[in-house]
Structures are given as C-alpha cells and as structure tokens.
Amino acid sequence: MTVTLPPTDATTTLAMQELYRYLHAHPELSMQETETSAFLTRRLDELGLETFACGGTGVVGVLRNGVGPVVAYRADTDGLPIEEETGLDFASVARGTLANGTDVPAMHGCGHDTHMTVALTAAEHLATTRSARAGTVVFIFQPGEETGAGAIAMLTDGLWDRAPRPEIVYGQHVWPGLAGTIDISSGVAMAMADSWKVTVHGRQAHGSQPDQSIDPIVLGAHMVVRLQTVVSREVHPMQAAVLTVGTFHGGLKENIIPATAEFTLNVRTFDSDVRTRVLDSARRIIGAEAQASGAPEPTIEVLSTFPRCYNDPASTAQLITELRGTLGANAVLDVPPVMGSEDFGLLAEAIGVPSVYWMFGGYSRDTLDASDTVAGNHSPHFAPDSEPALAAGLTAALTAILSRVGAPASSLGGTA
The missing domain is CATH 3.40.630.10 (Zn peptidases)
Known part of the structure; x- marks a missing residue:
C-alpha cells in the first residue's frame, strides 16, 4: 500500500x-x-x-x-x-x-x-x-x-x-x-559482537629482580600483538572480522612487576562460523602465550555478546x-x-x-x-x-x- x-x-x-x-x-x-x-x-x-x-x-x-x-x-x-x-x-x-x-x-x-x-x-x-x-x-x-x-x-x-x-x-x-x-x-x-576481559596472572617481584617474577605486562603485550594475527592470518581474505584490544591495565608503580595485568578485547563478525573460529583462536593464543611464559592459565570473562x-x-x-x-x-x-x-x-x-x-x-x-x-x-x-x-x-x-x-x-x- x-x-x-x-x-x-x-x-x-x-x-x-x-x-x-x-x-x-x-x-x-x-x-x-x-x-x-x-x-x-x-x-x-x-x-x-x-x-x-x-x-x-x-x-x-x-x-x-x-x-x-x-x-x-x-x-x-x-x-x-x-x-x-x-x-x-x-x-x-x-x-x-x-x-x-x-x-x-x-x-x-x-x-x-x-x-x-x-x-x-x-x-x-x-x-x-x-x-x-x-x-x-x-x-x-x-x-x-x-x-x-x-x-x-x-x-x-x-x-x-x-x-x-x-x-x-x-x-x-x-x-x-x-x-x-x-x-x-x-x-x-549489523555484526555480531563479543567482548572479553582477560586477566593475565603472573608473579610479583621487585623491578630489580625480574628473574624472580613472571611478568604479566610483558606476557600480556605478547598476547595483544599475537592476537592481531587472527584476522590477518586465520580468517579468509573474503570474510570480514575485526579484533580490537581496547584497554590494557597493569601495575601501580614503575619499579614493581605486578602480579596481574588485564586487557579487554572486542570481536566483530558477520558469519557464525567465522565468529567461532576467531573466538577459538583468541582463546588458543591467550592460553598458549601464558604456557610459553610459565604462567598460570589466564582468566577470561565474557563482558557482552551481541547477536x-x-x-x-x-x-x-x-x-x-x-x-x-x-x-x-x-x-x-x-x-x-x-x-x-x-x-x-x-x-x-x-x-x-x-x-x-x-x-x-x-x-x-x-x-x-x-x-x-x-x-x-x-x-x-x-x-x-x-x-x-x-x-x-x-x-x-x-x-x-x-x-x-x-x-x-x-x-x-x-x-x-
């Protein structure tokens, strides 16, 4: 009409x-x-x-x-x-x-x-x-x-x-x-969206004794950099995905290696299979980087999920x-x-x-x-x-x- x-x-x-x-x-x-x-x-x-x-x-x-x-x-x-x-x-x-x-x-x-x-x-x-x-x-x-x-x-x-x-x-x-x-x-x-908060667990130590620590800031930095390869190297070029690390927090003083650090990430995809692959790859990388540093398993908290x-x-x-x-x-x-x-x-x-x-x-x-x-x-x-x-x-x-x-x-x- x-x-x-x-x-x-x-x-x-x-x-x-x-x-x-x-x-x-x-x-x-x-x-x-x-x-x-x-x-x-x-x-x-x-x-x-x-x-x-x-x-x-x-x-x-x-x-x-x-x-x-x-x-x-x-x-x-x-x-x-x-x-x-x-x-x-x-x-x-x-x-x-x-x-x-x-x-x-x-x-x-x-x-x-x-x-x-x-x-x-x-x-x-x-x-x-x-x-x-x-x-x-x-x-x-x-x-x-x-x-x-x-x-x-x-x-x-x-x-x-x-x-x-x-x-x-x-x-x-x-x-x-x-x-x-x-x-x-x-x-x-519009895309699906998934947001996580990742807590990286390490071991605190004095800044002059890095050998006594498991540095969650260095470990977290490796995770952040490696996560950028998920879209560029694991998603088909003709499929769409975005992975963004929006925040990173760790430590309170320049000469203290902290016990934990945390960052948040946001994933956006149009296709359910692509979404599953990106999220699975992100979990794999986060866990593998922690294992490579001799650190405990990180904690992943789901903040939000949009359909x-x-x-x-x-x-x-x-x-x-x-x-x-x-x-x-x-x-x-x-x-x-x-x-x-x-x-x-x-x-x-x-x-x-x-x-x-x-x-x-x-x-x-x-x-x-x-x-x-x-x-x-x-x-x-x-x-x-x-x-x-x-x-x-x-x-x-x-x-x-x-x-x-x-x-x-x-x-x-x-x-x-």
Missing part, C-alpha cells in the same frame, strides 16, 4: 524539540534508566496507551485500535559514560555509576534521546488519528542497548507473553549522515519502496552491512517474526558542508541537527508502522 503522511506542523516540531532537549539533558546509564522509564510511562499513559514495565527499566506501550495487524516498534533509552563537550545550552551534566562503582559523567552520545523522541511523537500521532488506521502497535522502549543487556532482559521478563505478538518488528538509529536520508541493508545489517542484526529481505524491499514514496526516490539507499552491533534482532528472533532496522541521517546539508568531518556516535561532540533529523526520523517511523496498520478498520472487516 502507499503510505500518505500529514505534514509536520509547527506545533509538532516545537513539541519534538522540547521533548528532545529534555531527554538529551537527562541521560541515564544502561539498565539504570529509572527516571527515564518513569517519564516515558507518564507520557504514554497520558496518550491512553496500555503500559507496563519490562526488563527492569524497560517500558512497553500498547496502542490498540480495532481488528488488524500487530506491529512492534523499538526505541532504545540508555546513555553512555561520556562527558559531553557539545556546548549546547541543554548539554548533559548528569552523572552515573558504573557496575564497578566508578562515578562517571553521562551523555546521550549515541542518539537514543532522538530515538525516544521519535517514538513518543509517533505514538502521539497514532493515538490521535485512530480513524485512519486499524490494528495494534507495540512501542518498545528498551534499556541497556549499549551493554547488550536490555533486549534479553525484556524477553526474559516475558515481553511477548505480556504484549501482543507482532507480525514484524521495526527499529531505526540516527547516525552522522544527511538528514532526510535512510541507509538500509537487506539481509545481514547479528538481520533484515528480512522481502520486508526490507517492501519498506524501501514505502520510504522512497515518502522521503523521495533518491533518499533511501540499499547499503552493505556495517560492523556496528545491536541487540535489536533478538526481539523478533525470539518469536520467529521478521524485523527491519535502518539508519537515518542526523546532520543538515549546511553542517556537513561546513566541515570535512562531523562528530559520530559515541563522541563527546555528537549533536545531530535535531529539527531535520527528528522530522525525518518521525517520517520513517510512521511510514514503517503505517505500511502495516494504515488501512481503516472498515476495510478489514473490523471496527475502530
């Missing part, structure tokens, strides 16, 4: 801006989104949706409107441990606490404030235009996307036992592209046609997958229905033309041009939802 959207009027634009500014200024870290959850619930209740808490700080809003299809739309809600440097007059000064007890600044440095704003505005539009459609929309405000904990928490808490089961799940993400454009992949859209994000090809092709109808023929690009990761795919996979996930641009043409580079997601400078980004995000969200529930109830044999 062809989706026809009403123009975004000045009142809607102003309301979105106010909502966005509030959410941007009040980020909360993953699985700690207590105030955000309460705010979302109040807004959804005011719109007349059925709401319930799910997965700790997750919120679900169900908008029923007669007999018709059931569609789910997901927006993530958590911020990041980043000190904001945007200079915005509504910049975040919020702080949060990491799992290890460390007090840190908090920022919506990935754009989840944008996602919540779009989802709430879409819910408001649908709640006030019931006569134009029929069916049920399940709005999922998911916590903990940044840590990969949120989707599984909601599923474990009985998301699909408590909410109507949809025929498809949609979601989108702002990124540093041109506002008004969409990037979407058919099939594999592959897969866009159902038929549903993606249908949505591309609809999005080109509302945003323009040249505004929607079918692109290769990206190495970023998401836990979004679990929501549909858990009940065996298709899902489609896409990226929408966050910067105006003027902003992009004014600089060779613009801040990307997870940057302390990330500040999308909210007015055009929100308008395009809202258009995309409503296009997807209304492509399924846009038919009036009378045409489906039901009542509104």
Whole structure:
C-alpha cells in the first residue's frame, strides 16, 4: 500500500524539540534508566496507551485500535559514560555509576534521546488519528542497548507473553549522515559482537629482580600483538572480522612487576562460523602465550555478546519502496552491512517474526558542508541537527508502522 503522511506542523516540531532537549539533558546509564522509564510511562499513559514495565527499566506501550495487524516498534533509552563537550545550552551534566562503582559523567552520545523522541511523537500521532488506521502497535522502549543487556532482559521478563505478538518488528538509529536520508541493508545489517576481559596472572617481584617474577605486562603485550594475527592470518581474505584490544591495565608503580595485568578485547563478525573460529583462536593464543611464559592459565570473562542484526529481505524491499514514496526516490539507499552491533534482532528472533532496522541521517546539508568531518556516535561532540533529523526520523517511523496498520478498520472487516 502507499503510505500518505500529514505534514509536520509547527506545533509538532516545537513539541519534538522540547521533548528532545529534555531527554538529551537527562541521560541515564544502561539498565539504570529509572527516571527515564518513569517519564516515558507518564507520557504514554497520558496518550491512553496500555503500559507496563519490562526488563527492569524497560517500558512497553500498547496502542490498540480495532481488528488488524500487530506491529512492534523499538526505541532504545540508555546513555553512555561520556562527558559531553557539545556546548549546547541543554548539554548533559548528569552523572552515573558504573557496575564497578566508578562515578562517571553521562551523555546521550549515541542518539537514543532522538530515538525516544521519535517514538513518543509517533505514538502521539497514532493515538490521535485512530480513524485512519486499524490494528495494534507495540512501542518498545528498551534499556541497556549499549551493554547488550536490555533486549534479553525484556524477553526474559516475558515481553511477548505480556504484549501482543507482532507480525514484524521495526527499529531505526540516527547516525552522522544527511538528514532526510535512510541507509538500509537487506539481509545481514549489523555484526555480531563479543567482548572479553582477560586477566593475565603472573608473579610479583621487585623491578630489580625480574628473574624472580613472571611478568604479566610483558606476557600480556605478547598476547595483544599475537592476537592481531587472527584476522590477518586465520580468517579468509573474503570474510570480514575485526579484533580490537581496547584497554590494557597493569601495575601501580614503575619499579614493581605486578602480579596481574588485564586487557579487554572486542570481536566483530558477520558469519557464525567465522565468529567461532576467531573466538577459538583468541582463546588458543591467550592460553598458549601464558604456557610459553610459565604462567598460570589466564582468566577470561565474557563482558557482552551481541547477536547479528538481520533484515528480512522481502520486508526490507517492501519498506524501501514505502520510504522512497515518502522521503523521495533518491533518499533511501540499499547499503552493505556495517560492523556496528545491536541487540535489536533478538526481539523478533525470539518469536520467529521478521524485523527491519535502518539508519537515518542526523546532520543538515549546511553542517556537513561546513566541515570535512562531523562528530559520530559515541563522541563527546555528537549533536545531530535535531529539527531535520527528528522530522525525518518521525517520517520513517510512521511510514514503517503505517505500511502495516494504515488501512481503516472498515476495510478489514473490523471496527475502530
């Protein structure tokens, strides 16, 4: 069907801006989104949706409107441990606490404030235009996307036992592209990701007596260097994989060889067999380097695991046609997958229905033309041009939802 959207009027634009500014200024870290959850619930209740808490700080809003299809739309809600440097007059000064007890600044440095704003505005539009459609929309405000904990928490808490089961799940993400454009992949859209913390065990000694030690810093350094050969020498050149060591910590003083050192690594792959090979090779290298140094077996702690994000090809092709109808023929690009990761795919996979996930641009043409580079997601400078980004995000969200529930109830044999 062809989706026809009403123009975004000045009142809607102003309301979105106010909502966005509030959410941007009040980020909360993953699985700690207590105030955000309460705010979302109040807004959804005011719109007349059925709401319930799910997965700790997750919120679900169900908008029923007669007999018709059931569609789910997901927006993530958590911020990041980043000190904001945007200079915005509504910049975040919020702080949060990491799992290890460390007090840190908090920022919506990935754009989840944008996602919540779009989802709430879409819910408001649908709640006030019931006569134009029929069916049920399940709005999922998911916590903990940044840590990969949120989707599984909601599923474990009985998301699909408590909410109507949809025929498809949609979601989108702002990124540093041109506002008004969409990037979407058919099939594999985003990579699987696995993160580990590796603790290297040695033997402490005075810096003047290295012969009395097993130096975990030297040992760890060998592991880090050798791990770089996994992708370059063990993965087929036509297959994709990334292995990154992101942190390395060891010792407290320059003349003490410490007892332990630790580093974290992150692996990203598109293919399950490649993932298995890379992770197995990493374990082999870590263990073998310890054995070569006469050290105890290292401790490997799994920090997070993100699933592959897969866009159902038929549903993606249908949505591309609809999005080109509302945003323009040249505004929607079918692109290769990206190495970023998401836990979004679990929501549909858990009940065996298709899902489609896409990226929408966050910067105006003027902003992009004014600089060779613009801040990307997870940057302390990330500040999308909210007015055009929100308008395009809202258009995309409503296009997807209304492509399924846009038919009036009378045409489906039901009542509104």
